[in-house]
Amino acid sequence: MWKYASGFISTLSLLALPWRTTAYMRQETCTVTNTEYNCRRESLSEIPPNIPSDTTTLFLEWNQLDHVERLSNLPELQKLILSHNMINAVVEGAFDDLGELWDLRLDNNNISSLQMDVFCGLQNLTHIDLHSNSLWSLPKSIFSCSQGIQVTYAAEKFPDNLIYLDMHDNELTALSEGIFNHSYNLLYLNIGQNRLTSLPEGIFRGLGKLKHLILNDNELSSTSLSVTTFHGLGDLEQLNLARNKMTSLPGGIFRSLNNLQRLDLQGNGLTSLPDTIFPISGNLKHLDLSDNALSSLSNSIFLPENAFRSFDNLTFLNISRNKISSFPENVIAGLSELLDFDISDNLLTSLSENVLNDFTQFLARKGGATHGTTHQAYLRIEGNPWSCDCTLRELGLWLNENYNRLPPESRSTTCSSPAHFKDKPVLEITSNGLTCGSKPAPTSKADTDDDSDGDNGNTGLVIPGLIGAILAAAAAAFICVMFCVGMICCCRSQSKSTKQVNKKNKEKTKEKSTVVLMLPEGQKTSK
Structure with a gap:
């Protein structure tokens, strides 16, 4: 009996061995290279324990984590990558011990809300990536740590360090007034692909160093923006307002953006453009007005006679898929640096000779x-009736x-x-x-x-x-030749006929002479 029991126990031990080995091997598949700890795609449901304390970069993306617990004993951690998990909650104080962290990525998760002090202990934080989550609102002080929170002076310096903030592809319907008031050094701000219907007055005030502002694919209407919405953004180089619901824009709304180089207004319902809409500096290089309802273009917007010469450096202009039925003359000639021009899919039925001459030079x-390689000028005109x-x-x-x-x-x-x-x-x-x-x-x-x-x-x-x-x-030459040939043939035929008639006459005359010569000699005498 004991013999059989011993065998059964041995069998259980063997069956258990692979499970222990598997767990051990899973932990070992996280690799360590210098101070980088890599646990990508390990199907982890919890953050591994005993991560080396000198780790500076921690890769935990593409796992099955559903929450972020407090990370301690990682005083030197600088980059924390938690992308592509199933995180729906970040516990209070999760990042409080990460004083050296400057890059935090929580994108592609299921986060619907964040506590207002979640980033307060991160005085060195410069990059925050929250895109592709389910965020529907943000606390007013989330990037300032200034209301109702007791923090150290070092922590209060946190907003001054933030330079990159990506929150696109969420469910945000509104932004709190003053939410960016202390983000003085912000260079990149992406809040596109949300459900924003309005922007608080002065929301971007104080972002004087901002270079890229992305607001595409929201629900902003003509009344959502005012002439002063973008005032103070003197360093802005890119502004993306594509695919919103704006049928008109206030005159001068972009006038103060002296460093603006790229402006994207495609996919709105714009029916016209004010003459004074664009920046006065002449730095604009890329302008996309496609997929709107523009029926005409004002000469005063583009012509070089414009006192502000707004388009001295414009290299790309797309006005395709509008309702433009006529094209002003001398527009292209005035845009001396233009290399990419698209007027396809409009309502143009013809173009004047002067416009075509401009296109030839273009x-x-x-x-x-x-x-x-040298960039050759590119022109599209197809799709017009x-x-x-x-x-x-x-x-x-x-x-x-x-x-x-x-x-x-x-x-x-x-x-x-x-x-x-x-x-x-x-x-x-x-x-x-x-x-x-x-x-x-x-x-x-x-x-x-x-x-x-x-x-x-x-x-x-x-x-x-x-x-x-x-x-x-x-064909004319062929007809002429055939006529001549016919005439020659006709002449030859007529000549032959004449010869035959003459020959017959001669034969008759000869016969007559022969008859006279053959008369009897007496008849001659009597005659």
Whole structure:
């Protein structure tokens, strides 16, 4: 009996061995390199104990942690990465002992709220990443540690150190007034992809060093912003307001942003732009106005005669997917540094010859070398309802002449009307087909210019005309030759007939003479 019991116990011991080994191996798979402790993708549900006290970087992302408990005995920790877990709670005082921490990443978790003193002990904290959580509100003093909290002087210095704050992709519906009042050194602030419907007056006041402000994909309306919303942001270089609900903007709202280089207003409901909307400094390089409801562009916004010369350095302009039906002349000429221009998918039916001339000069531009290559000017015009009548002649000629310098999308520009030309590429329509009712297509020097640019090998409006002329001349020559051949044949036939008649007459005369000579001699005498 004891023999069998001993065997059973031995078996249980063997069965237990792999579990002990597995637990041991899981702990050992966390690697230590110098002062870096790496526990990525270990399916951990708790933070491992006994982390070396000299650890400066702790990687715990892509695990199954559901809360953050107090981290102690890590006095030298500088970077704490807790991204991509299932964290829904941060216990009180979780980071109080991490006086050297400067980079804290809690993104891609399930955090819905934070205590107002959660960051107060972190006097060296410069980077906070909270994006892709479920935050619906934030305490007013979360970044200032100034209300109702007893902290040391060192902790009070915490807001002055913060330079990077990312809270995009949460559920924030509002921000408390003064929430950023003590974040004097903030350089990057991203609160895009939330549900903000308004911004408190002066919320960005004091952020004089801020360079990047991201507010895209919220629910900000025309009444959410005032002329002074962005006052004081003298160092701002990037402002993203894309995909909100603004149908209009107050004049001068961006006027004081003298260092602004990139402005994104795409995907709103903007129907017009005030003449005084843009910065006066001329530093703007990238302007995206696509996906709005703009029906026209004011000359005074873009022309170089504008006293403020706001667009001296503009290299990118996108006004695609609007409702623009006419394009002002001299706009492109005034934007001397422009290299990327998109007016596709608007309501343009034709372009004047002066505008096309501006486009030709634009396509000849080349920008500075990027990655060892020179940037060629880029223009998109497809997706407009081009009317393929006599007014389109210049555009067709222009497409042929600039074929090799256009992107593939613009090369395939198609007609919208009349019905028999619908969806047909403009380059496939001959000049003879472009009429306005009974009015033929207007003539131009290009009709008779045999030296037109045909290097691109396309069958456009110029080349088909030349081929047609050559074929017509060949046909005329062929008809002429055939007529001459016919005349020659006819003359030869007539000459032959005349010869045959003369021959018959001669034969009759000869017969008559022969008859006279054969009369009897007496008859001659009697005669």
